[in-house]
Amino acid sequence: MSIKKIDITIPKKDYQLIRLSIKENDVPKQLGENDLLFFTVAKSPDTTDYIFQKSLENGIIYDSSANKYLVEINSQDTQDLELNTTYGYDITIYYDGNKPKQKVIGSFRISDKFTMNEVG
Numbered sequence: 001m002s003i004k005k006i007d008i009t010i011p012k013k014d015y016q017l018i019r020l021s022i023k024e025n026d027v028p029k030q031l032g033e034n035d036l037l038f039f040t041v042a043k044s045p046d047t048t049d050y051i052f053q054k055s056l057e058n059g060i061i062y063d064s065s066a067n068k069y070l071v072e073i074n075s076q077d078t079q080d081l082e083l084n085t086t087y088g089y090d091i092t093i094y095y096d097g098n099k100p101k102q103k104v105i106g107s108f109r110i111s112d113k114f115t116m117n118e119v120g
Contacts, residue, residue: 028067
């Protein structure tokens with residue numbers, strides 16, 4: 001099993017949908033009834049205190065038309081995070097509720113970029 005490293009940068013208090021495809025033998029797969037899926041953001045990998053966490057039916061939903069899981073990052077999730085600061089995140093699946101497999105890790109950075117376009 002290989003762990004993918006994907007870095008995420010988002011503006012503070014922005015709304016984002018992160019699309020996650022789970023594949024088995026390169027074929028998109030939906031998790032089973034007893035499987036758990038978590039998206040966790042923390043200050044460092046050696047802490048158990050996370051900043052925020054999403055799970056199935058609590059910020060993560062399955063989009064059957066796209067065969068992907070959607071992780072919803074709301075403005076409340078990042079409103080207290082510091083600008084230009086890098087945190088860490090991981091995506092972990094617990095098969096049968098107790099066999100953890102870390103699938104994705106990376107940096108989770110809060111940028112100071114914002115949109116200046118006017119809505120007209």
